[in-house]
Amino acid sequence: MSNVDLLGRRNFIKGMGAAAGVAIATPAMAISEKADGVKWDKEVEVLIIGSGFAGLAAAIEATRKGAKDVHIFEKMSYFGGNSAINGGLFAAPGTPMQKKEGVQDSVDRMVADQMKSGRGVADEGLLRHVAEHAVEALQMTMDAGSEFHPYLQQLGGHSVARTYQTTVSCGAGITQPLYKECKRIGVKTHNRSKFEGFIIGEDGKVEGVKMREGYYFKEEDSGKVVYIRAKRGVIAATGGFAQNINLRMAQDPTLTSEVGCTNAPGATGEGMYEMFRIGAIPVHMAHIQSGPWASPDEGGFGYVSNYSIYNFPHSMAINRLTGKRFMNEIADRKTRADAELSCRDEKGEALPPILITSYKHSKKHPNTKKVIKYNVGWKFDTVEELAKHFEVPVKPLKAQIEEYNSYVKSGDDKQFGKNMTKAKDKFIEAPFTVVRLWPKVHYCQGGVQITTKAEVKDSFTGQPIKGLYAAGEVCGGVHGVSRLGSCSIPECMVMGMTAARSVMEA
Template structure:
């Protein structure tokens, strides 16, 4: 039943509106239509659901454009959502640091890299919009107090170094400064506030939201329902659904509860589902990305992830069954994750591969110390010890190391075509550090379809749903089959900033 159909039934259901609202049709059970006598518990100009990169950037941008009443509602007890525990890696083209280091980059080059990774189904218009404004978003984080290392990384699938790394090696190095900036500007933040549904006006526009407050995660009876009026618009910045095992298995049956996940517990997708009930277009839900840099020896994102991301360019990934490399260590995420998942023992059971790095190079990354301290990585004095520990045939392993070091010397990887630019002079030599690799569910490419104004599109009309905007991982179709690492933060922030401007007509 479309919006027009159920709105014509308002007189029939008006008798249900003792609280000033009438519930919509069964397919939209959590959406309600406001009657004239509805009691609003609070009124804001702009309501933002989710306090990650997208929501925080939107709050800051809205206040800069004159919005006087912005509230960010966060489901969990702490702010930052999944963004706070991500890798803190930010990709942007044409940055001052690139110029300082003589790196030639452009919006066109960055978009071309992403389109290649997206395997023909990424949204070029949105990718170009994001890349064109990534520097502005990066500057917003710096202005708020985020600190980055004075070097750039070249992550898998990127043709040049363009990725900044926060000094704390996680997304909290960005979300915490943004939270502080929001408070400084007068943006209201309210935690333990679970989004329960939309409130629609007589013309089917989104005019408000229902919030359960105070909400205690997984206690669905906690708190009470509040009706919040949003006079200018509602921004959904609720993130992905990687922790919703039933939903992700509906898209990919192999992603069972036994498959690890890097996401925060609150990444369960309710906001996305409510937009679908309202008529939003679902896009690419089956494209769920696993991180090839994750470790089976620790939970969540852990220490190994950023360690591996930093060290992949000058390390080798080895199949323990053969003692040989099996992939380009800086290929895009899907290529590497698929290659890792193919590493099996003679019985077909998972056999996590290892990554070997010279300790002299590995220790340059700040997480190396914790990787070794907490036993999720190991230091070895010779290849014999590595072979014995992981039951690897020694002779092929020694041959592989010698062969790879020849590639370092010549500047050409004849096995997998890996770019050796970031490996120049960085030989695999003792002592070594080793971590195990196995993909974890990390990012959902699928979600609701939005346009370049961050407006949510209606599946019936193809037009924008009035009053409703979305930004960040809750949106789908932007990256296609596989997202390049370090491109989620610019996407979230640019689209959050875009939504704020669209809502305010700025």
């Protein structure tokens, strides 16, 4: 594949939003260049774009494998990317805590759960690779100083409890220790450095990048462009595009600016765009996941999300119009998000459902106090008080509570087939805590296609683009239609580590 062929594809992605009549010129696009005649401003051994889970894990692993000059470039003023405000939930099979709690799990079981959620179009090879190395990645976080709650959680779509959560209940509990470890081992980090394009050699190999140093977010001409050569290779760990309203609307016109988003402002997709331009294969771009645990009463990920994730297994989700349950509270994300979106009033207007939990059980999660303190959740002493506040018919609500509690007692949910293992002995009793639920755009399953070695595949040849690797949410096709919660951190970290190994072996 010649350099001219690669760079001749710049118009390829212009048509991605055309059918929807949507302009996708925001954010400003990078433009790759030929290496011939380029004057390099600096040279590094391993160049990593993005400082989230994938980028940080890649930097640590590359250093462990012998790299002496590893550089991370982050476009925002702060490090950690969208990962820093992630929920801090990490799924892995065969962990020490599972053994301690007597949970029977395996790589095969975790992969099977993910394949089911992916609706038949997930990449089994990549899921298996991640599952096989998830414990190794979890150990990297612990070695760096990450701390986790002393219990496992069973998230929606998982057949067993296999999820750890950071004690700070967010991704910063992992990104900050990993960042500190990077600094300790000599990784060079650069913030306010915006990726501006790849530099392509005569043989089609990615030789380096254009980087705008001193960049201020959304001030596209700020800073200075420099050319950086990467001796071993470039790892793109640039994240998803959930904050790029035009691009997500091109895939799903219902995801307008009125739909909330849990992502950091920098999740706009430039790195993914540019990989498409030089030949990467776009996969599953229309599969954009909304989080069913989000609240319409706060911005972003907020406090309610982790509160809900923890409490779903022993709570009831209620349609306020009927006073009845309407879903399996721990089904996969898409199933629950679709069910929540169907909750409407008599006029068809959105009527966010409520999640009811016994306070004595909900208070075990640290976010409960904050949810109540900041008025994004409520505490009630009686069913009547709760029903009046949310205008829920009290008679069917009382009947539903009685019916649900019978399932807690029997261990068999005859309404929706919910796995009641984590609900054992946790009856819905006063006083109650209640939050409102409404999905928010959370994760983009679409992105560039990669191999199990984190190589970026070329759309014409099917072969890897030389010198280029990718990891994390910028990659597509891994999870299929719906990603299971707590599976993004292991994917990001394992594929970041894999990319580093591939770079060092190239």
